Amino acid sequence: MSNSQAAHSQTIKHSGGIADRLYTLVVAVISIAAFIMVAYPLYFIIIASVSNSTMVNQGQVILWPKDINLYGYEQIFKDTRIWQGYKNTIIYTVLGTLLNLLVTLPAAYALSQRKFRARRFIMPLFVITMYFGGGMIPTYLLIRDLNLLNTPWVMIVNGAISVYNLIITRTFFETAIPEELHEAATLDGCSHFRYFISVVVPLSKAVISVITLYYVVGHWNDFFNALLYINTDSLQPLQIVLRNILLSNQAFAGGAGSGAGAGAGSYAQQFADQIKYAVIIVSTVPVLIIYPFIQKYFEKGVMIGAVKG
Amino acid sequence: MKPAQTTVPHQTLRGNGWLRKQAGHYQLWLMVLPAVIYIAIFCYGPMYGIQLAFREFDFSKGLTGGEWAGLKYFEQYFNSPMFWPTLRNTFIIAFFSILLGFPMPILLALVVNSIRSNRRKRILQTTVYMPYFISTVVLVALLQIMLSPTTGLIDGFLKALHLIPADTNLIGDPGAFVPVYVISAIWQACGWNSIIFIAALSSVDAQQYDAARIDGANRWQTVWHVEIPAILPTIIILLIMNMGSILSVGFEKTFLMQNSLNKPVSEVISTYVFNVGVKSNQFSFGSAVGLFNTLINFTFLMLANALAKKTSKISLM
Numbered sequence: 255m256s257n258s259q260a261a262h263s264q265t266i267k268h269s270g271g272i273a274d275r276l277y278t279l280v281v282a283v284i285s286i287a288a289f290i291m292v293a294y295p296l297y298f299i300i301i302a303s304v305s306n307s308t309m310v311n312q313g314q315v316i317l318w319p320k321d322i323n324l325y326g327y328e329q330i331f332k333d334t335r336i337w338q339g340y341k342n343t344i345i346y347t348v349l350g351t352l353l354n355l356l357v358t359l360p361a362a363y364a365l366s367q368r369k370f371r372a373r374r375f376i377m378p379l380f381v382i383t384m385y386f387g388g389g390m391i392p393t394y395l396l397i398r399d400l401n402l403l404n405t406p407w408v409m410i411v412n413g414a415i416s417v418y419n420l421i422i423t424r425t426f427f428e429t430a431i432p433e434e435l436h437e438a439a440t441l442d443g444c445s446h447f448r449y450f451i452s453v454v455v456p457l458s459k460a461v462i463s464v465i466t467l468y469y470v471v472g473h474w475n476d477f478f479n480a481l482l483y484i485n486t487d488s489l490q491p492l493q494i495v496l497r498n499i500l501l502s503n504q505a506f507a508g509g510a511g512s513g514a515g516a517g518a519g520s521y522a523q524q525f526a527d528q529i530k531y532a533v534i535i536v537s538t539v540p541v542l543i544i545y546p547f548i549q550k551y552f553e554k555g556v557m558i559g560a561v562k563g
Numbered sequence: 564m565k566p567a568q569t570t571v572p573h574q575t576l577r578g579n580g581w582l583r584k585q586a587g588h589y590q591l592w593l594m595v596l597p598a599v600i601y602i603a604i605f606c607y608g609p610m611y612g613i614q615l616a617f618r619e620f621d622f623s624k625g626l627t628g629g630e631w632a633g634l635k636y637f638e639q640y641f642n643s644p645m646f647w648p649t650l651r652n653t654f655i656i657a658f659f660s661i662l663l664g665f666p667m668p669i670l671l672a673l674v675v676n677s678i679r680s681n682r683r684k685r686i687l688q689t690t691v692y693m694p695y696f697i698s699t700v701v702l703v704a705l706l707q708i709m710l711s712p713t714t715g716l717i718d719g720f721l722k723a724l725h726l727i728p729a730d731t732n733l734i735g736d737p738g739a740f741v742p743v744y745v746i747s748a749i750w751q752a753c754g755w756n757s758i759i760f761i762a763a764l765s766s767v768d769a770q771q772y773d774a775a776r777i778d779g780a781n782r783w784q785t786v787w788h789v790e791i792p793a794i795l796p797t798i799i800i801l802l803i804m805n806m807g808s809i810l811s812v813g814f815e816k817t818f819l820m821q822n823s824l825n826k827p828v829s830e831v832i833s834t835y836v837f838n839v840g841v842k843s844n845q846f847s848f849g850s851a852v853g854l855f856n857t858l859i860n861f862t863f864l865m866l867a868n869a870l871a872k873k874t875s876k877i878s879l880m
Contacts (some may be wrong), residue, residue, distance in 0.1 A: 389600075
C-alpha cells in the first residue's frame with residue numbers, strides 16, 4: 255500500500271505538465287495560508303500574554319514578545335475564583351469522563367454483538383435522540399424535578415453518554431476485533447464480561463483514547479450545563495468563571511469595590527488585555543497538552559469508527 | 564451477517580449451548596442497561612415533557628399536570644413581534660454556516676491529501692485541528708480582543724488593507740455579526756471537520772490513481788474524476804446530517820456573542836427560548852417555541868434525506 259502510493263507520487267512528480275505544476279502551486283499556497291491563519295493567532299496570544307500591554311495595543315508586538323513580564327500570570331495565580339473554577343472543572347471532567355466510559359464502552363460492546371437481537375430496536379431508539387429531543391425547557395424541568403439543580407451531579411451525570419461516540423465505538427468493535435476471537439474465547443468458557451474486560455478493552459486502545467479525548471474536551475469546555483443548571487458560585491466550572499472575567503468584564507469594572515462578582519478582586523484596567531491573554535492560555539493549555547498524546551491513535555480510532563458509522 | 568460461521572461453536576456445544584446463550588444475553592443486557600436507563604430518563608423523559616407546550620404550566624403539578632391549553636402558546640409565538648426576527652436570524656446564520664462552512668473542510672482535505680511530505684502534512688494537520696479544542700467562551704473572548712476597534716489585531720489589519728472603513732466596530736456592528744460568526748466557526752472547526760474526508764480519501768485505491776494517469780488525466784482531472792467521486796457518499800451523508808440540525812444554531816456562541824447592539828440580528832430561536840423560558844419562567848411558551856424549532860429541524864432532515872435518496876440512492880435511514 256505505502257509502496258504503491260510512493261510510486262504513484264513519484265510518477266506524478268515526473269509527469270508534471272503545466273496543469274500539474276499549477277496544482278502543486280495552488281496546494282502549497284492554500285496549505286501555507288491555512289497554516290498561518292490558524293497558527294499565528296494562537297502564537298500571538300502566547301507572545302501577547304508575556305509582553306507589555308501598551309506595546310501590544312500599539313501593534314508593536316508582532317513576531318517576538320517585547321518588554322517581557324509575567325504580570326498577567328501573577329495576577330491569575332492570586333485569583334481564587336480561577337482556582338475554584340479549575341478545581342470544579344477538574345472534578346467534573348474526571349468523574350464525568352469516567353462515567354462516560356463506564357456507560358459507553360459496555361453498551362457499545364453489547365450493541366456490536368450480532369447475536370444480540372435486541373440491538374435492532376435499541377440502536378434506532380438511541381439514534382433518534384441525536385435528531386429529536388424535548389428541548390431546553392422540558393429538560394430543565396426534568397433536571398429540576400430530579401433535584402439535580404445546583405448540585406455537582408448535574409455536571410457529571412447529564413450527558414453520561416453521547417450517541418455519536420457510542421456509534422464510533424460500536425463500529426470499531428465490529429470492524430477491528432475479529433469475531434473469531436470471541437468464538438475462540440467462548441469455546442474456552444469465557445463469559446461476555448470476561449471477554450470484554452480481558453480481550454476487547456486492551457485491543458481497543460485506539461478508539462478508547464479517541465472517545466476519552468472527546469469526552470474530556472466536552473466536559474472541560476462545558477458552559478451550557480452550568481449556565482442552565484448551576485447558580486451557586488462555589489460550584490461554577492472554569493468556563494463560567496472565564497466568561498465573567500473575559501466577557502462580562504466583571505473583574506475590570508473600574509476602581510475598587512465596584513461590585514464585581516463575589517470574592518472578586520479588580521484588575522487594573524491597563525493590564526486587562528494582558529490578563530485576558532494569560533487567562534486564555536492557562537485555561538486552554540490542559541486540553542492542548544492531552545491532545546498530542548492521543549494524536550497517534552487518532553487516525554486508527556476516529557477513521558475506522560466514523561467513516562463506516 | 565455470517566450465520567453459518569457463528570452457529571458452529573454452539574452446535575458443537577449443543578448440550579448446554581442454549582443455556583450458555585441465554586446467560587450470555589443476560590450479560591449483554593446488563594452491559595447495555597445503564598445506557599438505556601440514561602437515554603430513557605434524560606432523552607425520552609423530556610420528550611414526554613413536550614406536552615408542556617400544550618398545557619398551562621402548573622408549578623405544583625410538574626411537567627405533565629397542568630390544564631390543556633391546546634395550541635395557545637404556538638399562536639402566541641406566531642403572533643408575537645419576535646416570531647419573524649428570530650426565525651429569520653436563525654435561518655440566515657444556519658444558511659451561511661452551511662453554504663460556506665460545509666465545503667471548506669472538503670477543500671482542506673483535498674489539499675492535505677495532496678501534500679507529499681509526511682512531515683509537512685503532519686504539521687499542517689496538527690495545527691488546523693488545534694482551534695477545535697478552544698472553548699466557545701475563549702473563542703468569543705479572542706474575537707472581542709482581536710476585533711477591538713482601537714487595539715484589535717484583525718481590525719487593525721483589515722483597516723490597514725482598507726478592507727473596512729476606519730470607523731468600523733466589528734463587534735458592535737449588526738451587519739458584521741453573521742460574517743464574524745460564520746468565519747470564526749470555520750476557523751475553529753474546519754480542520755477538525757476535514758478529518759473524516761481525509762479518512763475517506765485515504766481509502767482510495769492506488770490503482771485508481773494509476774488508471775487515471777494512464778488515461779492521461781492531469782492532477783486537476785484526478786481530483787474531479789477520482790477523488791471527489793470517492794468521497795461523495797461521505798459528503799452526502801454529512802450534508803444530510805448537517806441539514807438535520809439546520810436550525811439548531813449553536814446556542815452557546817450566539818448567546819456569548821450577543822450584546823445590546825447586535826441583538827436585532829443575534830436573537831435566534833434557541834437564545835429566545837432561553838430568555839423567555841428559563842430566565843422569565845414562561846415554561847409553556849418556551850417549550851412551544853422549542854418544539855417549533857425541533858419540528859422544523861426534523862422536517863429539514865427528512866427532506867434532505869428524501870432528496871438524497873432520490874438523486875444519489877444514498878440515505879441516512
